[in-house]
Amino acid sequence: MLLRKLLNVRYSCLVRRWASTDSLSLQNEKLQAYLESLRQEYYALRVNAAGNSSLYERLSRLDPVVNSLEKHRALQRNITPKQELAAEKDEDMRALMQEENNVYADLLRKQEEDMLQELLTLADNVDYPALIFEVKAGAGGQEAMLFAQELYDMYTSYFEHMGWEYEEFAYETTDIGGLRHANLLVSDPEAYNWLRYEAGVHRVQRVPTTEKSGRMHTSTASITVIPRPADVHVHLTDRDLKIETKRASGAGGQHVNTTDSAVRIVHLPTGLAVECQSERSQLKNRELALKRLQAKLMQQQLESAEASKQATRKSQQGNLNRNEKIRTYNFMQDRVTDHRVQQGGTLHNLSGFLAGGQQLSVLIERLQLEQRKSKLVELLETWQAPQEAFEKKLN
Amino acid sequence: MLKYLKRPLLTLRQSATRALSNSTKTTATTTATGGRLIEVNKALNGWEAKLKDAGVQDTDFNLKCIVSHVLKRKFNTVPDDFSQLKFNSAQLADFERFLEARCARMPLQHIIGEWDFMDITLKTAPTVFIPRPETEEFVRLVIDNYKRAEHVNMLEVGCGSGAMSLSMLHALPQVQATAIERSKAATALAWENAKLLGLQQRFEVHNHTMETDKYMPESLHDKRYDLIISNPPYVKTDEFQYLHPEVVVYENLNALDGGSDGLRVARLVFDLACVHLRPGGKLWLELGNEHPPLVKTIMHLQYEGRLKFVQSYQDQYKRERFVQLEKV
Numbered sequence: 001m002l003l004r005k006l007l008n009v010r011y012s013c014l015v016r017r018w019a020s021t022d023s024l025s026l027q028n029e030k031l032q033a034y035l036e037s038l039r040q041e042y043y044a045l046r047v048n049a050a051g052n053s054s055l056y057e058r059l060s061r062l063d064p065v066v067n068s069l070e071k072h073r074a075l076q077r078n079i080t081p082k083q084e085l086a087a088e089k090d091e092d093m094r095a096l097m098q099e100e101n102n103v104y105a106d107l108l109r110k111q112e113e114d115m116l117q118e119l120l121t122l123a124d125n126v127d128y129p130a131l132i133f134e135v136k137a138g139a140g141g142q143e144a145m146l147f148a149q150e151l152y153d154m155y156t157s158y159f160e161h162m163g164w165e166y167e168e169f170a171y172e173t174t175d176i177g178g179l180r181h182a183n184l185l186v187s188d189p190e191a192y193n194w195l196r197y198e199a200g201v202h203r204v205q206r207v208p209t210t211e212k213s214g215r216m217h218t219s220t221a222s223i224t225v226i227p228r229p230a231d232v233h234v235h236l237t238d239r240d241l242k243i244e245t246k247r248a249s250g251a252g253g254q255h256v257n258t259t260d261s262a263v264r265i266v267h268l269p270t271g272l273a274v275e276c277q278s279e280r281s282q283l284k285n286r287e288l289a290l291k292r293l294q295a296k297l298m299q300q301q302l303e304s305a306e307a308s309k310q311a312t313r314k315s316q317q318g319n320l321n322r323n324e325k326i327r328t329y330n331f332m333q334d335r336v337t338d339h340r341v342q343q344g345g346t347l348h349n350l351s352g353f354l355a356g357g358q359q360l361s362v363l364i365e366r367l368q369l370e371q372r373k374s375k376l377v378e379l380l381e382t383w384q385a386p387q388e389a390f391e392k393k394l395n
Numbered sequence: 396m397l398k399y400l401k402r403p404l405l406t407l408r409q410s411a412t413r414a415l416s417n418s419t420k421t422t423a424t425t426t427a428t429g430g431r432l433i434e435v436n437k438a439l440n441g442w443e444a445k446l447k448d449a450g451v452q453d454t455d456f457n458l459k460c461i462v463s464h465v466l467k468r469k470f471n472t473v474p475d476d477f478s479q480l481k482f483n484s485a486q487l488a489d490f491e492r493f494l495e496a497r498c499a500r501m502p503l504q505h506i507i508g509e510w511d512f513m514d515i516t517l518k519t520a521p522t523v524f525i526p527r528p529e530t531e532e533f534v535r536l537v538i539d540n541y542k543r544a545e546h547v548n549m550l551e552v553g554c555g556s557g558a559m560s561l562s563m564l565h566a567l568p569q570v571q572a573t574a575i576e577r578s579k580a581a582t583a584l585a586w587e588n589a590k591l592l593g594l595q596q597r598f599e600v601h602n603h604t605m606e607t608d609k610y611m612p613e614s615l616h617d618k619r620y621d622l623i624i625s626n627p628p629y630v631k632t633d634e635f636q637y638l639h640p641e642v643v644v645y646e647n648l649n650a651l652d653g654g655s656d657g658l659r660v661a662r663l664v665f666d667l668a669c670v671h672l673r674p675g676g677k678l679w680l681e682l683g684n685e686h687p688p689l690v691k692t693i694m695h696l697q698y699e700g701r702l703k704f705v706q707s708y709q710d711q712y713k714r715e716r717f718v719q720l721e722k723v
Contacts, residue, residue: 173472175474175478175479175480243711245528245711245712246452246453251637252527252529252684252710252712252714252716253527253529253629253681253683253684253710253716254524254527254626254628254629254630254642254650254651254683255630255634255637255638255639255642255683256638256639256641256642257502257504257525257527257639257641257642257646258452258453258639259453259456259457259460259503259504259528260453260528261456261528262453262456277456278470278471279470279471279511280460280470280510280511281511281512281513281528281531282528282531282711283513283528283531283532283535284511284513284514286711
């Protein structure tokens, strides 16, 4: 009984997978219908979108899909139907037509791939101009902080690899070179669609440098990716700021030699205050304090702008337990395993991976593709052709 | 008068220098024997009070600077509470020696041998003027004004450690800087700093004392510049009695003494600018509290048709101290 139940579960799983690959084939009627509805939406929008920016946005998103659909149809029309081919008497002519058909079939296949790609990109339905990328040490004490630092290094070099601009606005380290947590602002419209798959708990397994007896430890660090909506802007004007240093009165310039470096800035409209004395130069401290103030104000705005932020963070970080991980970095076996990739989720050459270059990029690309596919399948499953929906309503 | 005031301070200075020079011997012996570690927080015991008694302000910051210097760590990587930091016995000896010197009011920047100015770190030397926080604000203003300029041929009069010129060069790649400086030690230090920062390609410094009708060294007598900057000595002679011991005992008074109204050297710079600034070129000066209105009057009365007062600016403490002049 139990066995059957188990088998059943497995079986249904298999069936679902079959169905999913199938539903993304262009032979699938539902997909065909979906594409047609997109096409109609596109032309309807072209007539009606005047002046409405959100409609324009939708239009520009649809444009590549519909474009490639039209190309696909044009190619299809070029293929000589079988009956015509059979009807042709002339042997040479038929060979020629056959050859032509082969070429078109080839082109058609390529076009199909392109179209699917465009369709998959459409599945990412939101664009964010920037995002907040957070690295946080999890379970495992000092070792977890060391690992968090390694992840931080990996991602910052990845940002550089991708040519994205980023800015760090909170950074807390430990004495032995570890990282408690860091917040980065990544400003690139592309970034969110790549980095969202990195959010979650990352697990490391190795003998830590802090370990004296040579046992292997398992520790975690978490990554959170919070999209920053376009309407959050913080603009600081001099009028709103009160900048204070320790030396309020008395002589200045050449008359004294004080190392007056601490700076405190009060943002008058909100009453928010920041202090900074982490550098020896006063001007540098002022710049840092301004940056921190800006980050604080931004965080405040974000919290009000996006109520779901906490929920996002929670769902991405899990409860920081060792078992809710998305990826494992095993130093003993020199491997990285991504637990979301069904097959071939294990890569070797850990140090190359931690360099944050091509290897990481390839893995993210794979995750992105799988994620988009499953999203599209999900969409198709729930999608109803407008006609059907209409009929349903009537009934 | 001044001499009597200075005598006790000079003995202080001697003791400070002695404290510093003792070092080499103690360091050598302790490194040979020393293996014991002591927590930084224990080593700090009582020093804060001693510094306060000696009249040193901002003691936390002073201590942190010295601790990070002794440990040879970057200032911003040392935690404020010094937790888990330890000295070996050689470092402990250094630490106490430095604090002894600080209690004798030797400037912090001389003790640790370097200082940060804007984005660069400069070496300091005992007889060379130490750049002040206000000067950072001054340079920031000048940089802001020349950010979008295409090419700037700049002259600095009295460059000291090179702080102003070198941070301009560091921030703006389109600047080419020449500097003159009367002190041999400062000239050498500015050049050394330029080399340490990798800016020597765009920087030259000449040892030259500015005099009436001999403002520039012979080799530069026909040069014209787009911009002249200077932080000339502007302390009035009768203000010397009010200066901090760090300044009056340890700093080169040539870099401070601005004569009876504080503008003796500034006037020489005005004259120099009349000759060596191209028409439309600017002269930026950092001066004392009451100087900008005075400079405005001097321009109207004595430099009509040669130099024009453009604007004055406040430093970060809201004191009107910076001026911009233009060659007509």
